[in-house]
Amino acid sequence: MLFPDSLGAPSAISVSALALYLKEVLETNDILQNIWVHGEVSNCKNYPSGHCYFTLKEGDAQLPCVFFKHARLRAAAPSLRDGMALAVNGRVSFYERDGKLQFYVDAVMSLGEGALFRKFEQLKARLEAEGLFDSARKRPLPMQPTIIGIVSSPQAAALRDMIRTLRNRYPLAQVVFAPALVQGAEAPASIAAALDLLNEHGEADVIIVGRGGGSIEELWAFNEEVVARAIARSRIPVISGVGHETDFTIADFVSDHRASTPTGAATAAVPDITDWQKDLADKQQVLTALILDQLADLKDQMTYITRDLQRASPQNTIIQRRQQLDEYTDRLQTHMQHIISLQAERLRGVSLQLHSLSPLLTIARGYAVVRQQDQTVVTSVQQVQPGDVLTIQVKDGQLSAEVRPS
Incomplete structure (x- = not known):
């Protein structure tokens, strides 16, 4: 109600006061405190707390209902679900916080299934009989x-x-x-x-x-x-x-x-692309580990092969052969030097012998060597004839002479 103040302007009551007034009006009406109402359950929600909230509908009218846990246990009520036809007993009140009228249920009586639920079940049964629900006709979803x-x-x-x-x-x-x-x-x-x-x-x-x-x-x-x-x-x-x-x-x-x-x-x-990214990262990590392992194996193999090659390499043999060649060369040079020295000594001995036998020494003492033109040494008058030209070798040169009869 609005009441004029001293200036003639209406004064207003608060929302809280109005809500409390409506609540008192509803809760003091004896007819509304113990009443049975029937309809079909809709928008039914059962909470872990044990409380149940639903809407009771009939035609275009609806009534929000609350069925608290203690009332459900006391009434041994069945679980409620959408589509049930119910008769509910309880009281009407006003919920100030949401500003709405609610029906607080104390007991329920099942009246079977509601019209919507029966319509649902009839269509479901007919389509199922046609095979529209068969798993064989359901197609797999595309992967990508x-x-x-x-x-x-x-x-x-x-x-x-x-x-x-x-x-x-x-x-x-x-x-x-x-x-x-x-x-x-x-x-x-x-x-x-x-x-x-x-x-x-x-x-x-x-x-x-x-x-x-x-x-x-x-x-x-x-x-x-x-x-x-x-x-x-x-x-x-x-x-x-x-x-x-x-x-x-x-x-x-x-x-x-x-x-x-x-x-x-x-x-x-x-x-989920993040699964792909994670899978790709995991595969990349695995691939990197495999590559590193493969590289490590190849490195080990390279080490072994290098060692085998080093052992089988002709380099060591070449070095040894070079050393042996140096030794043989040195020994050959020593041997050749020895042979040359021996031959030189022998040559000197022969030279001395030749020198001691040389006619030059005889010539040097005043003798001469007479040769025919073919260089044959004349040792007898029987070898020459009058008119032969002879060569006479003396100490410091040669002379020519002609043979005459004696």
């Missing part, structure tokens, strides 16, 4: 894709996460984006058309169909038959990355590979 096709909403944070993951893991790949609605009545046809468009384009090696988490209604487009058929007829392998780890859709069963999240789908689509 060149082009990645993505079907998602342009405004989705999941799209940014996928592109960032692809760039970080494998910047060599290109991305071809086919925008589509991923939520609402027109989303199934939009997703199917985007898949068909990428197949017509034909350059993508793999296609990612993804969106972030949400309630069963928000993810329902991926449970529609038109999307399942589009994935099944795709000539290009398809990876589904819809919602969170616990979310399963019909698209997951038909796709060639199911990832728990859009980021997981991007991770599955491409290799």
